[in-house]
Amino acid sequence: MSETVGIEYTKVAEIKGPLMVIDDITKASFDELVEIESADGERRLGKVLEVGFGKAVVQVFEGTTGLAISGTKAKFLGKTMTMPVSQELLGRVFDGLGRPNDSLPEPVADRFIDVNGEPMNPERREYPTSFIQTGVSVIDGMLTLVRGQKLPIFSGSGMPHNILAAQIARQATVVGTKEDFAVVFAAIGVQYSEAQYFKRSLEESGALRRSVLFLNLADDPAIERIITPRVALTVAEYLAFDLGMHVLAILTDMTNYAEALREISAAREEVPGRKGYPGYLYTDLANNYERAGRIKGKNGSVTQVPILSMPADDITHPIPDLTGYITEGQIVLGRDLFRKGIYPSVNVLMSLSRLMKDGVGEGKTRADHMEVGNQLYDAYSRAQEVRALAEIVGKAGLTGVDLKYLEAGDLFESHFLKQNHDENRTLEETMSRAWDVLSSLPEGELTKIKEKNVRQYYKGKP
Amino acid sequence: MSSNSALERTVNKVLSQKESDMITQIDSAYHESMNNLESSRTSIESDYERIIDAARKQADNLKRQVIGSTRLNARNKQLLLVEAAVNEVFEKAKVALRSVGKDENYKQLMNRLLEEGLSAIGKDDMIVECSKTDMELVKKSTAFSDRQKKIKLTLSEKPIDAIGGVRVRSADLSLTYDGTLDSRIERLKPLIRKSIVQMLRGEG
Incomplete structure (x- = not known):
């Protein structure tokens, strides 16, 4: 932290949406933190977006509502935005800008870290290979999350992505090790009731003491949302790489983040890209998503689960589209399953965990894990085809094997996929349920599983 | 006389047949009840195991929750006390600075x-x-x-x-x-x- 005091300017030339243009600037730097003081003494924070020709464009995080051109002062603080970090952050609740939101004092900082983070040296990155158990069968069994992975959840409006996110936050563990595990939860533009749900859910499960919550509510200024994932990931990186913890960072809802980015871009009169989002949306999203992983020689890891709601369930929308390019797979929630009352309504055929193959198997989870996952994909895919066929020709026109697939598909949804909001299944239980589903098929159909595993686990009639 | 004994024989035969039928029925009912009892015992035992297991899980969760929230509350109280002390130090320091030569x-x-x-x-x-x-x-x-x-x-x-x-x-x-x-x-x-x-x- 610098000792020098910044200069306070009073010449506000223009206020436009979330932006403020300040005149007669002599000293200002890109990304510098600015303290805005309104005529009635209210203080807000902002950062410099552009400097030049004696002017500075400042983005006001808490919005410009109530600010007037005359009487407003802007103090340039000579530093970028930092987050005070220490182990004391665990169990604390902050707002979207990293200020305490739990009636407790500011944390005593070990360090002050720039919220923009430092890029991870690609050469020092370690390939993620260790399993994280979420207690959710469909994720653990078929879309395994691996320490250091970034695996987004693509959802739609009204679907239970937040319930799933809270369940993952409560239940996630690194099995078989005594290493510390922490959850950093960033709620971006969520409703008050949702924020309370997250908080209560972690409190009631006793998981709050190993969690840090950042809550930006729907009625908070949209511009704050630009900072929320950054402060959250800064804390996640500190806990992981300074304190050696395994951190699961859940960011929900990244669509609100992208909307805020679009708002600023429009106010800056930038040339819009697809659907009005700025052309640098990909880069900006990557700046956040790439803040996950493991570093050689360090114990901790940052695993990211960003959640985004797809406008009109459109997976080709720029936000899920660009997210999919950056992340290592995706978990897609399906509206058909949601309407059938199945929770979690994960559409497995559209979902994928690209790093699953490296995090499962003998010595990590179970020897048959990958094979069972693949066989379940195969069986459910065939079941879906048979369901479509049955709608045309009727059940009577199906073969005996087709009927078995139909049965396996139903069993997959009711016995394996479906689970309660508070049901924490062990991997053994998940695998046992997977074998229950696969055992409803004739043994000869299990072509993706090694014979010795079929002999050991198949529960059907020989 | 002979017709009476024939009738008696027939009655006896019917009675003994009925008796044997009833014994068979009682036997089969007995076996059925025993089987039901046995299967109920298995299902009751498995229900019992399930309930005990769920209760144990719930107890573990509650224990974790109580320990977690107690530790967190204690830590939070400590934070508030430390903050009060820090503020007091600042106030005293400001007073001392004002009076310094x-x-x-x-x-x-x-x-x-x-x-x-x-x-x-x-x-x-x-x-x-x-x-x-x-x-x-x-x-x-x-x-x-x-x-x-x-x-x-x-x-x-x-x-x-x-x-x-x-x-x-x-x-x-x-x-x-x-x-x-x-x-x-x-x-x-x-x-x-x-x-x-x-x-x-x-x-x-």
């Missing part, structure tokens, strides 16, 4: 703060503000007198409420450099807080 070190500090402020604003017409007790000190400082020869520099007659230090402003009041000790303390508060907390906890 204006020695040679303070004169040098004022000179440096003034130099910094004048350089930061860098205009040809500037106003210097300070507390009532520091006015003479500012007038006599080399930074003030040297600059006054080159540019228009005014010492505001209206004193500011500050522990010490100076505030430099451009004459049109569009730029302000706050070099008061109050603003410096406020700015460095997070770092000072850390040192105070470490002392309170007996660390370092």
Whole structure:
């Protein structure tokens, strides 16, 4: 932290949406933190977006509502935005800008870290290979999350992505090790009731003491949302790489983040890209998503689960589209399953965990894990085809094997996929349920599983 | 007579057949009941195991939850106590700073703060503000007198409420450099807080 005091300017030339243009600037730097003081003494924070020709464009995080051109002062603080970090952050609740939101004092900082983070040296990155158990069968069994992975959840409006996110936050563990595990939860533009749900859910499960919550509510200024994932990931990186913890960072809802980015871009009169989002949306999203992983020689890891709601369930929308390019797979929630009352309504055929193959198997989870996952994909895919066929020709026109697939598909949804909001299944239980589903098929159909595993686990009639 | 004995035989036969049927039925009912009892016992045992298992899980969860929230509450109370102590230290430090004598070190500090402020604003017409007790000190400082020869520099007659230090402003009041000790303390508060907390906890 610098000792020098910044200069306070009073010449506000223009206020436009979330932006403020300040005149007669002599000293200002890109990304510098600015303290805005309104005529009635209210203080807000902002950062410099552009400097030049004696002017500075400042983005006001808490919005410009109530600010007037005359009487407003802007103090340039000579530093970028930092987050005070220490182990004391665990169990604390902050707002979207990293200020305490739990009636407790500011944390005593070990360090002050720039919220923009430092890029991870690609050469020092370690390939993620260790399993994280979420207690959710469909994720653990078929879309395994691996320490250091970034695996987004693509959802739609009204679907239970937040319930799933809270369940993952409560239940996630690194099995078989005594290493510390922490959850950093960033709620971006969520409703008050949702924020309370997250908080209560972690409190009631006793998981709050190993969690840090950042809550930006729907009625908070949209511009704050630009900072929320950054402060959250800064804390996640500190806990992981300074304190050696395994951190699961859940960011929900990244669509609100992208909307805020679009708002600023429009106010800056930038040339819009697809659907009005700025052309640098990909880069900006990557700046956040790439803040996950493991570093050689360090114990901790940052695993990211960003959640985004797809406008009109459109997976080709720029936000899920660009997210999919950056992340290592995706978990897609399906509206058909949601309407059938199945929770979690994960559409497995559209979902994928690209790093699953490296995090499962003998010595990590179970020897048959990958094979069972693949066989379940195969069986459910065939079941879906048979369901479509049955709608045309009727059940009577199906073969005996087709009927078995139909049965396996139903069993997959009711016995394996479906689970309660508070049901924490062990991997053994998940695998046992997977074998229950696969055992409803004739043994000869299990072509993706090694014979010795079929002999050991198949529960059907020989 | 013979017809009577034939009737008797028939009745006996029917009776014995009925008796044997009833015994068979009783036997089969008995076996059925035993089977039902046996299967019920298995299902009751498995239900019992399931209920006990669920209760154990719930007890574990509750235990974790109670321990977690108790630890968290204790930690939070400690944070509040530490913060109250830190605030008290700050208040006492400010009182002590106000009453400290204006020695040679303070004169040098004022000179440096003034130099910094004048350089930061860098205009040809500037106003210097300070507390009532520091006015003479500012007038006599080399930074003030040297600059006054080159540019228009005014010492505001209206004193500011500050522990010490100076505030430099451009004459049109569009730029302000706050070099008061109050603003410096406020700015460095997070770092000072850390040192105070470490002392309170007996660390370092």
